[in-house]
Amino acid sequence: MTFSMERKRVFNLFYTPLFLFIYGLWKCWRASDTSDDIEIIQFGLAMLALLLSLVAMFILGSAVIACKASARTSQRSQDVLIQKFTLCRRLLPFMMVGEILFCGLATVALVLSEIIWTMGHVEMNGGGMKLLFAMVLAVFAILWMIIKSFFSVRKCFALFEPEDSRVSGVNMPEMQAPELWQWVRRLTSQGRLTLPDNIVVGFFDGFYVTANPVQIEKGERLTGNTLYLPLTYLSLLNEAEIAAVVGHELGHFTGEDTQYSLRFAPLYAGMQNSLQQMAKNMQDAWIDRLVLYSALDMAMWFLQTFHETVNHWSRIRELAADQAGARVSSSATFACALLRITALSEPVERYLEAVLRGRANSDNWANGLVLALQKQGGLDVLTSIDNEISHPMDSHPTTRARITALNLSLNEELLSRASRVITPEENLFFPALLGPVATALSCEISQEIEPLRAEIREEIEAEATLATEAKAIWSSSSVAWAIMIVGIVLIFGGGYLVLFQHLSAICWLFTLIGLPLGILGNVTLNRARQPLFMLTPQSITSPYLAQPLPLEYIERYEVVVISGVAMLHLYVRHGDKLNITTKRFMQVFRYEPQESRVVVVVNSPWCEKEGQKVKLDAVTMSQIVGQYISSAHARAELSK
Secondary structure, eight states: OOHHHHHHHHHHHTHHHHHHHHHHHHHHHHHTTOOOHHHHHHHHHHHHHHHHHHHHHHHHHHHHHHHHHHHHHTTSOHHHHHHHHHHHHHHHHHHHHHHHHHHHHHHHHHHHHHHHHHHHHSOOSHHHHHHHHHHHHHHHHHHHHHHHHHHHHHHHTSOOOOOOEEEOSEEOOTTTOHHHHHHHHHHHHHHTOOOOSEEEEESSSOSEEESSOEEETTSOEEOSOEEEEEHHHHHHSOHHHHHHHHHHHHGGGSTTHHHIIIIIHHHHHHHHHHHHHHHHHOOOSHHHHHHTHHHHHHHHHHHHHHHHHHHHHHHHHHHHHHHHHHHHSOHHHHHHHHHHHHHHHHHHHHHHHHHHHTSSOOSSHHHHHHHHHHTTOSOOTTTTTTSOOOOSSOOOOOHHHHHHHTTOOOOHHHHHHHTOOOOGGGOOHHHHHHHHHHHHHHHHHHHHHHHHHHHHHHHHHHHHTSSOSOEEEEEOSHHHHHHHHHHHHHHHHHHHHHHTSOOOGGGHHHHHHHHHHHHHHHHHHHHTTSOSEEEOSSEEEOTTOSSOEEGGGEEEEEEEEETTEEEEEEEESSGGGSOOOOOOTTOSEEEETTTTEEEEEEESEEEEETTEEEEOOHHHHHHHHHHHHHHHHHHHHHTO
16 A cells, blocks of 8 residues: 555544534634624534544544554564554544544534524524424434444444354264375474364365364364365365475464464454444434544554554465475475466366256266366466465465465476366375265265255346346436535635735635635536446446446445445456556546455435436445346356
């Protein structure tokens, strides 16, 4: 992240208390030239709002300084990371509560000030009484929001108990698979690694280890260190490559990784999920924006700041484990295994999907996979070299970065070795050892899903009939008009104060602030005159896209609406082929390569329904986008 982006993120945290402070200053200025009792009360309330907003900004500043210092210090060791994160996690709820309390009370003080002004300047007829009643209701709504938010923060930061990892597979105790355990023991002895307490084999994950409890579906609950071996890749790699990958995974049990997994990872993931849930429960109302968003933004910024440090240690842990994998075999063998696994991930997923859907049949899915991929010839290892190997418990650096860290070059010999054609003859040990288990597990899963296949097919066919007409998503012009009007008022107001009221030349600042606001309002207004994008049965089209974005490319999505601005995150494959800009400033669509996602920014989104203009909140927006994506995937599935 660049320094300017980081500075912008920090500045965004102060929007709400800064707005309250500026509004309070204006109220003080408006009430300062009179000795009237009502105006004095107004002035006192405005001063109180100033003080409260200053305290809120002080809390934010303290949180930023403490968090940045802790995140920087956490790069010393994983123990320091756990200590500092735990400390900040304990302090953060108090800071969030303080931020909510002081921003909320500052808002109450300003609203009360306006109530007093209204009582003194607005005739208390029907309209005046309604306005006064609305303001009183707003005060009680803010107070209720403050109380409710305390419980939300408390629930968010409650002690998180990690759930067991649920695994579809078979536990392989030593009495049942002595040869497998003997092979793993020899590996741990050779690489000076820690022997796992459990070994589980299955079809639906890659190689991984975990120190958290594991619940086998329709089986026992395992505790201690568990090694998961995929029957798919055990049939596609040779024994030396498998040894290198297993050595890498067992390397995580050495040193601080186990404690990291047990103590920090669940805590971090739990807090992340809790904050995301808290954000989803927010309503897009002005009270939420003034009272809650500032505190929630502070918590999200806290997580994002530590996320960079977490990624730092995750990379170090993975590269250290790579060295363990290289020790039990060789650096070249481990690099070859990485290249092959990365290249094979999509074909393996396609085959498993085919057997689950009933498009492919085999008594032993591992053998069927080998035969299917053998027909495809050599592997294209370069296409996926900048991808990460998927992992249920952690993230990895890209394959290219990991090979570079092993001090290896992508020479012709390594690429030729990694792209070789799959042949059953190069690995006879594991298919022979685990063949009966693979056959039994294949039959068991097939029997479980067979009754569901017809039902699933009907659901897919029904899904394919939906979202067949194009739908336009528009951006609201109300905010654009508001920005433009504010800009015009500042431009002419600043000039009027200097030229005709002979006030300080500093009032030209109003004009300087108004110019970019006017330009921004004009740009936003022009965008609101045509649909920002169209959802068609096949793709997303937009005047801001060089080419349509196929809905089939979208693997998952999420919608977040904050302060009327919708952020649509589309996680895509083949993102490099979409020709979407990576620039951030004033872009409706942008592509973020590191996250493999397209970000769409829509200001106050709406669409037409039965001739009526319908405003879209986060839930409705998510339902509409999700339906088009789901239906497109269903039609693609039926066409196979």
